[in-house]
Structure formats: C-alpha cells, structure tokens
Amino acid sequence: xxxxxxxxxxxxxxxxxxxxxxAFGDVxxxxxxxxxxxxxxxxxxxxxxxxxxxxxxxxxxxxxxPRNGEAWFHLGVARALxxxxxxxxxAYRHAxxxxxxxxxxxxxxxxxxxxxxDEAGASTAFERALVLSRDVPASSPSSSEPAPxxxxxxxxxxxxxxxxxxxxAKSWLDLALxxxxxxxxxxxxxxYERAFTLDPERAARSLFRxxxxxxxxxxEEGEAGTEAGAGPNGPSRPGAVRPPAxxxxx
Numbered sequence: 001x002x003x004x005x006x007x008x009x010x011x012x013x014x015x016x017x018x019x020x021x022x023a024f025g026d027v028x029x030x031x032x033x034x035x036x037x038x039x040x041x042x043x044x045x046x047x048x049x050x051x052x053x054x055x056x057x058x059x060x061x062x063x064x065x066p067r068n069g070e071a072w073f074h075l076g077v078a079r080a081l082x083x084x085x086x087x088x089x090x091a092y093r094h095a096x097x098x099x100x101x102x103x104x105x106x107x108x109x110x111x112x113x114x115x116x117x118d119e120a121g122a123s124t125a126f127e128r129a130l131v132l133s134r135d136v137p138a139s140s141p142s143s144s145e146p147a148p149x150x151x152x153x154x155x156x157x158x159x160x161x162x163x164x165x166x167x168x169a170k171s172w173l174d175l176a177l178x179x180x181x182x183x184x185x186x187x188x189x190x191x192y193e194r195a196f197t198l199d200p201e202r203a204a205r206s207l208f209r210x211x212x213x214x215x216x217x218x219x220e221e222g223e224a225g226t227e228a229g230a231g232p233n234g235p236s237r238p239g240a241v242r243p244p245a246x247x248x249x250x
Contacts, residue, residue: 002027008040012150020044028057035065043074046153051081062094069098070150073105076112077153085115096125103132104152107171114174123182126175130187133194169199173206180211188212 008023024041031037042057058075061068076091092109096102110125172195179188189212196203 002030004030005037008037008044009150012040012044013148015047015151017044017047021048021050033064035061035068035071038064039068039071039074040150042071042078043150043153046074046078046081047151049081051078054078055082067098069095069102069105072098073102073108074153076105076108080108080112080115083115085112088112089116089118089121101132103129104171106132107175110178111171111174114178119178119181122174123178126178129171130175130179130191169195169202172198173203173208176208177206177211180208180215185212185215 004023005027008020008027011017011020011023021041021044024037024044027037028034028041038057038061042054042061045051045054045057055075055078058071058078061071062075065071072091072094076088076095079085079088079091089109089112092105092112095105096109099105106125106129110122110129113119113125114122172191176188176191176195179185179191188208192203192206192208192212195206
C-alpha cells in the first residue's frame with residue numbers, strides 16, 4: 001500500500017471526499033489494474049455527486065474484481081444519482097447477491113425497483129430489509145477495537161453531500177408506503193417511525209400519515225357497513241378490511 005493510498009483512505013474515513021478523490025485519482029494513474037483503488041476512487045466521486053465519473057470508475061472496479069460487493073453497491077448509488085433506475089437495480093442485485101445480509105443494499109434495491117416500476121420486486125426487497133433490521137445485534141463491549149468502516153454514499157443525496165439524519169430516512173419511508181399498500185399496516189407504522197427518528201422533517205412531509213388516516217377511515221366505514229348489512233349468519237365479509245392497531249403516529 002503506497003503512501004498516497006493510505007492518504008486517500010484517511011480522507012475517506014474523515015469524509016474529506018474531494019481530497020480522497022484527488023488521492024485515489026493519482027493512485028489509479030499509477031496502478032490502473034488495482035480494483036480496490038478504483039472502488040475507493042468511485043466511492044469518493046459518488047459522495048461528491050460526480051455520478052458520471054463515479055460510474056466509470058466503479059465499472060472498472062467491478063470489471064477487475066466482480067466479487068467486490070462494496071463496488072457494486074456504490075455503482076448502484078452512482079447510477080441512481082443519474083436516475084438510471086433499472087441499471088441501478090442491476091448493480092444492487094449484485095451487491096445483495098454477494099452480501100445477502102446487507103440491510104442498506106436491500107433498501108436501495110427496493111428503491112431502485114420501485115422507481116423502475118417493479119412494485120412486486122420492490123416489496124420483496126423492502127420486506128427483506130425489514131427482516132434484516134430486526135436481526136441487527138445490539139453492540140456489545142469488546143476488548144478489541146472494531147475496524148473503522150468507510151462511509152457509504154446516499155442515492156438520494158443532493159449533490160455535494162447529505163444531512164446526517166436523512167441518510168436512510170428515504171428508504172424507510174419507501175418501505176412504509178410499500179407495506180401500507182400491501183395492507184401490512186402495523187409493519188408500515190414501525191417503518192415510518194424509524195424514518196421519523198432519522199429525519200422528522202422529511203417524514204412529516206411524506207404522504208404516509210394522510211394515507212394511513214384515509215385507510216383507517218375507509219376501514220372503519222367498511223366494517224360499519226358490513227355489520228349494518230349482516231344477516232343472521234353475521235357479516236358477509238368478516239375481516240375484509242383490518243384497521244391498523246396504531247392509527248396515529250407521532
């Protein structure tokens with residue numbers, strides 16, 4: 001590992017993305033067959049919103065090392081920034097195939113599929129992310145320091161960076177709306193509350209609460225109607241509409 005490579009890594013860890021891009025730009029000129037250098041270079045460019053350059057760099061990274069899940073992940077981010085949703089979904093599929101426990105990649109895959117019009121695929125991806133979110137272990141004290149993780153770029157970030165609290169809120173809101181559409185209202189509320197914790201302003205602006213109130217009102221009217229028209233054998237469509245257990249969320 002050269003001094004310039006180490007310098008680039010240090011800049012990435014400290015979220016100094018312009019400096020990291022400069023450092024890894026020099027590294028790939030010297031060692032153009034180094035897939036990890038291309039991956040880090042593309043990651044830094046993605047954080048800067050330089051999506052076209054990032055896509056070229058990350059395409060080189062995965063061509064040199066097709067089993068680099070992090071490079072596939074950031075290739076998906078770069079494509080999503082350009083709204084190349086089917087291609088972004090393809091990259092995220094590679095990422096989750098290589099790292100099936102990657103919660104964030106499943107979220108991003110769901111977003112890309114939803115934007116591509118594949119609602120069924122998006123729901124599957126979001127549900128997988130929800131399952132993984134329940135399985136995240138609580139942090140436990142350890143005698144050894146964990147290795148520092150490089151920050152990941154956000155496919156819904158504005159050019160130049162994103163706000164810390166909003167990093168995953170968009171994905172959780174997408175999941176909440178998808179679950180609401182499927183009728184899984186309790187799970188939808190849980191996903192919305194996670195989004196609200198991350199970014200209250202974005203969550204409050206979303207359509208989730210108006211949609212939930214509408215569905216709740218429709219459900220209550222439907223149940224009242226079926227009860228009023230029930231014959232001696234009871235309601236004709238028992239349980240056809242199930243109102244949520246927690247219709248109000250803060």
